[in-house]
Structures are given as C-alpha cells and as structure tokens.
Amino acid sequence: MTVLVTGGAGYIGAHVVRVLRERGDDVVIVDDLVTGFPERNPGVELVEMSLAQSSSVDALASLLSKHEVDAVIHFAARKQVGESVAKPAWYYSENVGGLAHVLLAMERAGVGRMIFSSSAAVYGDARGYVPESAPKVPTSPYGETKLVGEWLLTAAVAAQGLDAISLRYFNVAGAGWPELGDKMALNLVPMVFERLDANESPLIFGADYQTPDGTCVRDYVHVMDLAEAHAAALDALATEAAATVGRHRVFNVGTGQGTSVREMIDVILRVSGAPQAAEVVARRPGDPAMVTAEVTAIADQLGWRSSRTVVDIVESAWAAHQHH
Numbered sequence: 001m002t003v004l005v006t007g008g009a010g011y012i013g014a015h016v017v018r019v020l021r022e023r024g025d026d027v028v029i030v031d032d033l034v035t036g037f038p039e040r041n042p043g044v045e046l047v048e049m050s051l052a053q054s055s056s057v058d059a060l061a062s063l064l065s066k067h068e069v070d071a072v073i074h075f076a077a078r079k080q081v082g083e084s085v086a087k088p089a090w091y092y093s094e095n096v097g098g099l100a101h102v103l104l105a106m107e108r109a110g111v112g113r114m115i116f117s118s119s120a121a122v123y124g125d126a127r128g129y130v131p132e133s134a135p136k137v138p139t140s141p142y143g144e145t146k147l148v149g150e151w152l153l154t155a156a157v158a159a160q161g162l163d164a165i166s167l168r169y170f171n172v173a174g175a176g177w178p179e180l181g182d183k184m185a186l187n188l189v190p191m192v193f194e195r196l197d198a199n200e201s202p203l204i205f206g207a208d209y210q211t212p213d214g215t216c217v218r219d220y221v222h223v224m225d226l227a228e229a230h231a232a233a234l235d236a237l238a239t240e241a242a243a244t245v246g247r248h249r250v251f252n253v254g255t256g257q258g259t260s261v262r263e264m265i266d267v268i269l270r271v272s273g274a275p276q277a278a279e280v281v282a283r284r285p286g287d288p289a290m291v292t293a294e295v296t297a298i299a300d301q302l303g304w305r306s307s308r309t310v311v312d313i314v315e316s317a318w319a320a321h322q323h324h
C-alpha cells in the first residue's frame with residue numbers, strides 16, 4: 001500500500017512512517033518542517049509544503065496521483081494549547097484550513113481513505129472514564145480545531161464517498177527509537193526531564209484531588225502502541241473498503257488505565273537515577289482529577305489494544321532524551 005503522511009517529520013508521524021515502512025508499505029511525507037525534523041526518517045521522500053496555503057491543493061493532488069496513493073494519514077497540525085489561545089485564527093487556518101486543503105486534493109486525485117489525528121482535547125474537561133460519546137466541549141482553540149476537523153471530515157466523507165477514521169489520542173509519550181523522541185516539552189514526561197536537566201525538582205500541581213494518592217490521574221499511551229493503532233486503522237480501511245465507504249468512525253486511543261502524576265514522576269526518578277524529589281505546589285486551574293480513555297470500541301472494531309507499560313514509556317523516553 002502507498003501512504004501519504006502529512007506531518008510525517010513530527011514526533012508521532014515519524015513513528016508511524018517507520019512502522020509502515022518496516023511492514024513494507026511505501027510512504028511519502030509532506031511537512032513544512034516548522035516543528036518537524038527530516039532526519040527522523042532519512043531516505044523517505046519528503047516534500048516540504050505548507051498545507052495551510054491554498055496553493056498546496058494543486059501540489060498535493062499531483063503528488064497523490066504521481067505516487068498512486070491509497071490512503072492519507074493526516075498528522076500535520078499545530079498542537080500547543082497556550083499558543084492556540086494567543087493565535088486562534090492562525091490555529092484554525094493551519095489545522096482546519098490544512099485539513100480542508102488535503103481533502104480537496106484527495107477529491108481531485110480520487111484518493112478515498114483517510115486517518116485523521118484527533119485528540120482527547122475535543123472532550124475539554126471531561127472526567128473519569130471517557131467514552132467516544134462523551135460531550136465534546138473543547139476548552140481551547142486547539143481542541144476546537146480538532147472537533148471542527150472531525151465535523152469537516154464527517155461532511156466530506158458523505159459528500160466525497162470517503163472511508164475515514166479519526167483517532168482521539170490521550171497522553172502520548174515514549175519513543176520507539178531513541179532518535180525519534182519528542183523534542184517539545186509540552187507533556188508531563190518531557191517536562192519532568194527538563195526540570196531534572198536544570199537540577200530542579202519535578203513539580204506536582206496539587207496533591208489534594210479525589211484520587212488514590214491525591215494527584216491527577218491520566219492515561220499515558222506509548223507512541224509505538226499509537227503507531228500500531230494507525231497501522232490497524234489503515235488495515236481496517238483497506239480490508240473493509242467496500243462495506244465502509246461513506247463511513248467516518250472515531251476511536252479513543254489510550255490504555256484504559258490511569259496513572260497518577262506522582263506514580264509517573266516516581267518511575268521517571270527511578271529510571272533516570274536523578275537525586276531530586278518531587279515537590280508539591282498549588283493546583284493549576286482547569287486540571288480535572290482523573291481522565292482515562294474508554295477503549296473498548298477500538299478493541300472491538302479494529303482489534304487494537306495497547307501492550308506497553310508506563311515503565312516502557314519512561315525507559316524509552318529517557319533513552320531518547322539521552323540521545324538528544
């Protein structure tokens with residue numbers, strides 16, 4: 001199968017590119033390299049292009065036709081919540097505009113299958129075990145662009161006869177290869193590494209939540225498990241094509257298991273051998289006590305479930321951090 005991966009030079013996209021190549025798929029990457037690194041997958045064709053520009057439609061349609069692409073995986077997006085609050089119009093233009101251009105190019109080139117990177121951010125401050133049917137009330141322009149992206153995809157699926165799957169990722173961490181690690185400190189694991197590098201204590205924002213150890217509980221999924229979820233989604237689209245054209249399915253991708261901030265920091269301190277101890281500070285506004293993915297739908301319908309542990313996540317992320 002030939003797959004075009006937008007954002008394939010990014011953290012998650014690069015893992016998916018490598019997993020697909022290892023199983024024999026042909027891959028073409030499109031990326032503007034703003035937060036991506038071409039050296040993550042040397043030897044894979046990478047076309048530098050900003051998908052937010054309307055001129056990308058023609059260029060992308062030619063690329064899709066030239067390579068006879070079977071499916072598109074659309075990772076390319078800006079993903080910083082705080083930045084999205086400061087620059088909402090830019091986020092809509094990049095994330096929603098970018099998706100619209102990809103869909104126009106697919107229509108022109110007759111490409112019928114898409115996997116879209118959505119996010120648990122569509123649920124806003126949902127709590128507890130979150131099923132796909134939970135209310136969608138994003139609390140940032142970033143989350144809004146993901147929800148609007150899903151709506152756009154639903155409409156395009158009906159109009160263009162596409163076959164699509166959106167995957168709502170929970171907390172992604174870890175690395176499949178040391179050189180593919182997450183270089184942005186936006187999530188707990190890289191943020192703790194950053195504190196340790198500066199000889200500072202990792203911070204726990206609030207230890208008086210209604211959770212077993214008082215700290216917030218989240219669902220951490222290993223980036224390799226996530227990459228394998230994309231491969232399973234691609235296979236589902238390829239094998240069920242005749243029956244599912246015109247269908248847009250949406251799945252959570254997580255482990256279904258909660259890990260507290262304190263548990264995660266303890267694992268990080270053990271794996272890194274750092275001498276610091278965690279320091280409890282005041283709660284941050286807006287942090288729900290517990291958010292864990294309900295993952296039965298993806299297991300039942302795509303046959304995917306996570307297999308890696310939080311220790312696997314931290315060990316691999318630490319190896320990647322050392323590599324950098």
Ligand SMILES: NC(=O)c1ccc[n+]([C@@H]2O[C@H](COP(=O)([O-])OP(=O)(O)OC[C@H]3O[C@@H](n4cnc5c(N)ncnc54)[C@H](O)[C@@H]3O)[C@@H](O)[C@H]2O)c1
Pocket residue numbers: 006007008009010011012013030031032033034035036037049050051052074075076077078079094098117118119120168169170171172173187
């Ligand atoms: N990392 C997470 O925890 C997480 C969680 C939920 C959803 N997501 C989503 O997963 C996707 C990948 O995230 P990531 O963590 O790999 O981020 P990343 O920033 O490492 O990767 C995104 C890639 O897309 C490229 N890109 C962005 N906008 C583009 C545009 N307009 N045109 C062309 N290229 C563009 C960037 O240069 C980068 O290489 C994003 O859609 C993100 O919103 C990530």
